[in-house]
Amino acid sequence: MNPRRRLTRPTRWPVVAVALAAALAFSACAGDDPGDAVGQPGFDDCAENPNTCNSGERDDGGSITWLVVSKPTGWNAYSPEGGSVYTLQMLHGIYPHTGMFAPDRETYLFNMDLFAAEPELLSEDPQSWQYVLRDEAVWDDGTPISADDFVVSWKLGTSPEQGHCDGCRSRATAPYDRVESIEGSADGKTVTVTMKEGEYDPEWFGFLNVDSIAGGLMPAHVAEQNGFDVDDPVQLGGYFEWLQANMPTFSGGPYRIVEGDFENQVIKEPNENWYGEIDPTLETYIIRVIDDQGAWVPALANDEIHGGAPIQLNEDVVSGIRELPNVYSHIHPGPSWEHIDFNIDVPAFQDVELRRAIFTAIDVDDIASRNFGEMFPDYTLRTNHVFSADSPYHVDHVTETGQGSGDTEAALAILENAGYELDGTTLTLDGEQVGPFRLRATADQARVTSMELIQSYLAEVGIEIIIETTDDLGGMLGEQDYDIAQFGWSGSPLFVGTAAQQWMTGSGSNFGNYSNPEVDRLVTQELTATTQDEAAEIANQAMEVLVQDAYVLPMYDSPVFIFASDGYVNVRDNTGESVRGVYNNHEWGTAVQ
């Protein structure tokens, strides 16, 4: 799930500017050719130096094969069938983009290979901002990257009613529908984006970045070359389908795809017309799709793949990888966090005391330590619904309430005070059994273990739990086909607006149908906050109420891992971006022997 996050207002500016400066300084220190790099080989110091770990001097040539764990289903990431994080991972490196977060998840890096100067906000009402493109920025056939590409990329994402494209099937139209116009200067190198009246996007600097719908900019000239007039809505729709059907052999990034299909592998080679500062040294860069977890370790041992950054953390896969010589691996908290939600529409769950008691009986630490305590002893429990533990806005709302502690005595006390009785091994209210309740989640190992443990905790307070896995999480949540659900929210360093999306009455991501007027008031207020600090303050207030209402129990940040053969340098994970390890694929190289 990727809830949209909002960031506010210009006062964020100085922060970003400073961060940018720091990032630039940092990358300058790290060197053009990260030869005189600070980091040591391997992932050991990634916790302290996430932006520079595993760096080293690059040798020329070589080939790397990177793992993607699920099949993309199309070339056009705008489309519902083609649009997935796996498509983005597969295609990263060929589209010019506007920026991304660094691995430390705080620093935002504008793409200074593309821009001559930092993008600037021009006005707030209507909101507009400007990009200035470098003259050197060109597509692989020499066509300059220009405002036309921005226009096409924007229009492809709009919904049909906007009238820009007839036949475009964008899977997320909201960010693009709010744009009024995109104009270019005469030479096409200055691009001005203007939002519609009354629309304000605090996340404007993320427009068309690496995490955007297609991971960057689509070329306008390729449309023309193939007979599509991008000013004609119908023909633009034709271009949309063309992009879906045809493997992109064009490039505005460091690599170019030379061969492939999206089910097996995609072969990339360096783009000769790459205009960026750091050139790729690898001769070939292959992405291989392997969707069976059991196949990764033998393939790695057999030198058929050299690295990957899967989402799922599997104890056995990690042990298998750790046993291989010449492979670095590292586990760290990932971008998403697990939590347990109630379906408030279930009659029994309308009693807040029952909800509180259930949450109190669940021992989150036990679940976490059993699931990955062995491999990752430094796991962090989640005690805040919006901010992770390393965020400056983090406040622990949960621990003091006892929720997630596994304290059965306390849970029983709450229940007894609320009028429930433990009749033998069954909890009853007015003589009727409470439950059984359906606990649902997807079928991966960590979640099944967690559900089995929850089943045992709740059995101690007399509540029967029926475990039902699902292979269609979206459907299950959308239809409220659960009593209790466990799933994850994927996080991003931007947070404003999440609260409204997840907890406001009737909101799209408020699956359990939670409703509290106080929370509604607060989250609406958050959307109009003027500073990030203010927004965080309000969000924390809303969380206080939420925790008392026991609707969501945060569990832990789901750890993820990355592995890479020691024959390569500059490979590292970036949990701030959905493309993860490939975020800097142009900096990769074979290690000097």
Next chain:
Amino acid sequence: MADIETRTAGPTLAVAAETINTEQRSQLRLALARFVRHRLAVASLVVLLLVVGFAFIGSMVWPYDHTVTRGVPSSVAPSWDHPFGTTTAGQDVMGQVMRGTQQSLKVALTVAVISTTFGALWGAIAGLYRGWVDNLMMRIVDVILVVPLLVLVTAVAGNVRGGTTWWAVALVIAAFIWTGTSRVVRGVVLSLREQEFVEASRAMGSTDSRIIVRHLIPNAAGPIIVAGTLAVAFAILAEAALSFLGFGIQPPDTSLGLLIETARTAPFTRPWLFYPPGMFIILICLTINFIGDGLRDALDPRQTMVRR
């Protein structure tokens, strides 16, 4: 099969030297005697009974059951406390294997009995009657053969949620695999029906059902028994697939197949999760196979123990 009954010689015949004492022996006792001579079959029967004992009685004796117990440590290798080790969630694997064996045995044996019986009857009837009856019955078999199990399973799993009994799983699996037995039995019957004893039987006025039950099926015992043993093996794995998809035996309840499926990535890193249930599956399959061998020898006098 020859219906031979030995009769005692009448007392009118006086034999000077030893009296030869023969007893009337029924066919059943003959079969039993032959079975007992088959040492491996007997040994397998014993082992199978031990397995059943382990599963049903052991679970009453062993301190841990198959559910999560908080005190149990996570993912430890076999030790004195936990001879088969423990799982990530904190379940004792021995307790799980005991429970799993119970459930798997129930399902597998039910499937074997139902599918083999039904399939054998179906195939025998089709083979005996030939003509349009045969055609129709075999075409129905073809239809079921053509539809892949996974499609059936996904459809079922998509609509029936948790809490289904092992009975339901067994029925679904049996409904899928009886076709194998029917084809094999039909094949045997097609050649058998041309043999003289069938004609003779008819001449004596046997009804068709008598022919089928008393003559054809026993003579097809070999392939039927093989089909039965294969059905057991197949049923265990099929049940695992179904449970994995949400139909049938669900956590916290477990079966051998489910244990194996959950330990999918573990065979080389945490072998105690995978091999104990695996071993029991093999043990069950092998013992049933050898018992089947013994049954076949017992029922078919032409298959003797004489080594060539």
Next chain:
Amino acid sequence: MVVYAARRLLAAIPVLLAASVFCFVLIDISGDPLADLRFLEPPPEPEVIAAEEARLYLDRSMPERYLLWMTGIGGNGDIGLLQGRFGPSVRGPGFDIADEIAARFLVTLRLVVIALLLAIGLAVISGVISAVRQYSAVDYTLTFVGFLALAMPAFWIGALIKEGGVWSNQQFGTGFATIGAASADTREYDAWQLFTDTAAHLILPTLALMLTAYAALSRYQRASMLEVLNSDYVRLARAKGLRNRIVVRRHALRTALIPLATVSALLVAGTIDGAILIERVFQWRGLGDFFLDSVSRNDSYSVMGWLMLSGIIVIAANLVADLLYAVLDPRIRYG
């Protein structure tokens, strides 16, 4: 015989029809093909969903849709089995089901055919050995191996074989590959290199599939060999003084092939199922992989297309087996 074959072929049509109806209904009730679309974040416009429904003909009732799939009347020109079109796919308007099946067919074919032939050969040989040396150590070993291959899940067999392959690569420098039907980058390969590359990728999965196929087959083969070797005419032949080897070869083998012929038809169906699992373990993008993908996406028209192909294969195998049956056993005559 010819009449019989013709009648069987004719009978195959209602069988396929019945199977297709059965399957269509099953897939339909399995789930909603558009579930992923409906619950995207943020949710798409109702028009987008409605357009997809129309494209996939989900706005019509099930019987209507079945008739549409079969005849193509009333559709948009992309559907109608009798017109040679397989219908639209959930995977997008550019996805051609027929093309995809055709391409993958060849991939799976080389895996299945070789594995099947090896399995049959191995089963015949081991069946003969087992029967001739009944109750010997060899017999028991083969029985044990057979059951191991039968009762253990495909992923375990695959994992073991991969481990073996990787170990062999490290010790002896062999070039077995564990994933895919070919290497990722074969652009510069000449014909010979392509051939060895294909072989290197083919060996391990074929071994795995062969074992799963062999297992069931060997059980029937052994049993039937035992029956025959103990039958009267074989005893007579031996009593007459013929050498055992000749007896086995001339008389017993032929008769023992009868149940094999019967079972081979089941075997084909079983190998198709086995290939599905093996393709996943070894990451081959063949028909099995296509099938798994289509079922998980509830892509009914793709599954129906796959089913028609596999159905024809199974029915054809059945027919060939039945005809072979008549050839091998002269006592059987088809009226």
